[in-house]
Amino acid sequence: MTPKKPPVRPGETITLEIHGNSHTGDGVGRFEGFTVFVPQTVSGERVRARITKVKKSYAHARLTERLKESPDRVEPPCPVFERCGGCQLQHVAYPAQLKMKRQQVADSFQRIGGMTGVTIHPVIGMEEPRNYRNKAQVPFGWRKGRVAAGFYAAGSHEIVDIEDCLIQQSENDQAVQTVKKMVEQLKIPPYDEKSHKGILRHVMVRTGVNTGEVMVVLVTNGSRLPNRGKLVKALREEIPGLASVIQNIHPRRTNVVLGRENRLLWGQPAIHDLIGDVRFAISPHSFFQVNPSQTEVLYQQVKKYAALSGEETVIDAYCGIGTIALYLAGDAAEVYGVESVAQAVEDARHNAELNGIRHTVFESGAAEEVMPRWAEEGIRPDVIVVDPPRKGCALELLDAVVEMGPDRLVYVSCNPATLARDAAYLSERNYRTEEVQPVDMFPHTSHVETITLLQRQTL
Ligand code: SAH
Secondary structure (H helix, E strand, O other): OOOOOOOOOOOOEEEEEEEEEOOOOOEEEEEOOEEEEEOOOOOOOEEEEEEEEEOOOEEEEEEEEEEEOOOOEOOOOOOOHHHHOOOOOOOEOHHHHHHHHHHHHHHHHHHOOOOOOOEEOOOEOOOOOOOOEOEEEEEEEEEOOEEEEEEEOOOOOOEEEOOOOOOEOHHHHHHHHHHHHHHHHOOOOEOEOOOOEOOEEEEEEEEEOOOOEEEEEEEEOOOOOOOHHHHHHHHHHHOOOEEEEEEEEOOOOOOOOOOOEEEEEEEOOOEEEEEOOEEEEEOOOOOOOOOHHHHHHHHHHHHHHHOOOOOOEEEEEOOOOOHHHHHHHOOOOEEEEEEOOHHHHHHHHHHHHHOOOOOEEEEEOOHHHHHHHHHHOOOOOOEEEEOOOOOOOOHHHHHHHHHHOOOEEEEEEOOHHHHHHHHHHHHOOOEEEEEEEEEOOOOOOOOOEEEEEEEEOOO
8 A cells, every 4th residue: 555645744734623642742633634743732622733744644733723722721830831841731630631641541451452441540640749859950051141050942952941840849949049049159160062161061959858858969061160169068058958969970972961970079979768668778870759759659559459468479670779679578578679770779789778678689680681580590479560661571571470470460660552562461371450550650741650460360
């Protein structure tokens, strides 16, 4: 079949109905049968939109006029929503955001997994869906001869100032503003991407919400940081809870935020936070869930599905710094964790020690290599938890799960598409998908997080 010629061209303005949403939160409509994505629209709306990009089977367009509005549409609470790109759903009322996310999970199971009748619970949202992020990463640069700190304007490398981010904890915003004020006063030049000159590239702030400890990471273009003593002194005076100031040295030309080398300028090399009553050390490079109150909801749900009595052997695959493993350890006989980032595994071991937890083993390596080896060595867990990145689990890992034959598999996923694919694979291998609980970890963004319980069927 010769592919039909797209019925639209860049620059053209069309009228269309929006009937759904993509996984990135864009509204989806059809124009003469051709799929068109329009950001910042809502299902049920009729809009005018200007085509920006045309591909073989779909096009992107920019909203120009709303002819019919959805009752779920709200005024975006953040004034820079349209330019920033950090959030995708601020124009949708929060209860409707939650419904959209649940629908996305249902669609994935049906379309990708070919599975109908899976129980998908309503999404557990936040009571106050704002100021939740415990980590800020803010680029610094020049704008009209002054220091700017905020975000890159969409499609450009210009930094737009932002003082108060809707989804960021206000302590983090304030800490960034303090750094901004001080680097202006102390004449520490921000980095200029084009010329690769200047010093301060990014400021990262992390907060341990349950301990009040704050970490400031100054990412610099090379090891030079003039006036560092004065800067640290000012930050200590002005940032409540400051526990750690780190210089991250990052001389390379790349978009990656952090360089490899950390230099402790003042305080501790890591801050701490609690999930439940387990204590974690968080260093600049550690992966740690960014929404602490919902992390606890997420892990409680994992614990519920794991249904531990204290006798079980548990595996936590893709364990990061050991958060789930250690959260479950109090209810298990032994817990194995596997994670590919060696530093995270060291953190996990350190975190076990910090909490006096002895019956955990953390191994560094690819889960899809370590798990088959564990299966060969005869490790027979009762419960396996997996929490893979967006691409989901490798087949070797799923095969190892089947071989080990745990009663329950608890699948934590940040991508419904790969979750549905993996659940379908397992459903043909004696693991039935019992229920799915989505938890909103990232209000106002298009991200969807779920916990799924799969049970081994007794023959
Ligand atoms: N469960 C943890 C981390 C989840 S994020 C938490 O809740 O905090 C997913 C983790 O998988 C990351 O730490 C990433 O480094 C790790 N990872 C990615 N690919 C992997 C692989 N092939 N094998 C093992 N770990 C992997």
